[in-house]
Amino acid sequence: MKVTQQGNTVILEDVKHFNPKHIFECGQCFRWIKQEDDSYTGVAMGKVINVKQEGNKIYLDNTTKEDFENIWYDYFDLGRDYESMVNTLKVMDEYLEKATEFGEGIRILKQDGWEMLISFIISANNRIPMIQRAINNLSKNFGTYIGEYQGQEYYAFPTPEQLSKATVEEIRACSTGFRDKYIKSTSQTVNDENIDVLEYRKLPTDQCLKELLKFNGVGPKVADCIALFGMQKYDTFPVDVWVKRVMQEFYVDEDLSLTKIRKFGIEKFGDLAGFAQQYLFYYAREFGIGR
DNA sequence: GTACAGGACTCAC
DNA sequence: GTGAGTCCTGTA
Structure with missing residues (x-):
């Protein structure tokens, strides 16, 4: 990844696994709003910032290289190897293969x-x-x-x-x-x-x-x-209605309680449970699985 | 107008 | 510790 600054825009080149639409619309955050040019403007960490993707470049507008290094690098979880994480998940079964492909470029933001x-x-x-x-x-x-x-x-x-x-x-x-x-x-x-x-x-x-x-x-x-x-606890597995539906559709019995579905997810996906949940949730919600 | 979508709390049992 | 009823708001 190459980082440069032009005016008050920080430009990231060759960032892998970074899809603004999937990051901001997968249900993890509530303060990022899509703009007319398909960029997203958000309020986070007490600042306003705009994120736009064009080709292999990510433009972070209204910020500085210093803030990028101190705040946004962590916020966007840019230190994580999503490639190997996704590779581990997608070979687990056909559902995760589909879900990780569909939600390509999701990153779990490190929010306050x-x-x-x-x-x-x-x-x-x-x-x-x-x-x-x-x-x-x-x-x-x-x-x-x-x-x-x-x-x-x-x-x-x-x-x-x-x-x-x-x-x-x-x-x-x-x-x-x-x-x-x-x-x-x-x-x-x-x-x-x-x-x-x-x-x-x-x-x-x-x-x-x-x-x-x-x-x-x-x-x-x-x-x-x-x-x-x-809190960056990735070995959790939040079960809401959508996760319940997708889990009952693909993995567990129809009558399993929320608590038991959660236990199943944590045992099956281990340290990556939180990531698996995010892909499955996004996939289930976008396709209306189990409704 | 009425049905429906969403989790935590409260109060049984 | 498990299950039913209630809470509020906007959309269809």
Whole structure:
């Protein structure tokens, strides 16, 4: 991979396994919006950045080489050998072969743990456009103003301190629905007890999940998602309706409980369970498998 | 108007 | 520790 900077654009050449559409639309993130030119503009790590792919070049606009090295290289998980990971998965069975081919270029973003905690509480019994709207409203109302980019104003995701100041009613007004009280309770707890959720990254997966499950509004599936997308715990296997459907279609009995499907996934895919889940989820959702 | 899509909590058992 | 009912919002 070659990295150069022109103005406020960082250009990456010859990056393998990087497909913006699949990265930003596979359900792992909520703040990346497709633009008219098929690029994606996102708010992450308190900054606004635009990602565009043309041929073998990736253009990261509104940033610097320094930020690329300090932030985006890790955020986009560019240090991982996706090639060998995908090679391991795709020979496991024909379904993963199809799913990895379909989701070619997915990368699991290393997102902020706190933001994932609240975002996935909102995701419970909810749909992606609604989740995006709620997060956007929370950021606009309680987060720090970042600035304008291509005619749009952008706000950072609120810190625990900022969010804990919001009332339940104000949170509800951001179209969070019945999850308002969970968001209130969780941000209150994190702020009042001065919890740094990023510390959970250092814990073994089971311990990390146990800590996450203590928060109001966090159940097994939401905890798995936070651990996978915000804490780099790749040996988890979040089971939502789509994963349940695809697993029942291809791997397990129709009447297996969510807990047992999760156990099956972790035992079968091991350290790569999180990646396998992402490919299977994306594949299942795009093709409506098991509906 | 009504049905439906989505996980966590609560309260049985 | 397992299962049914309830929570909210937007779309069809």
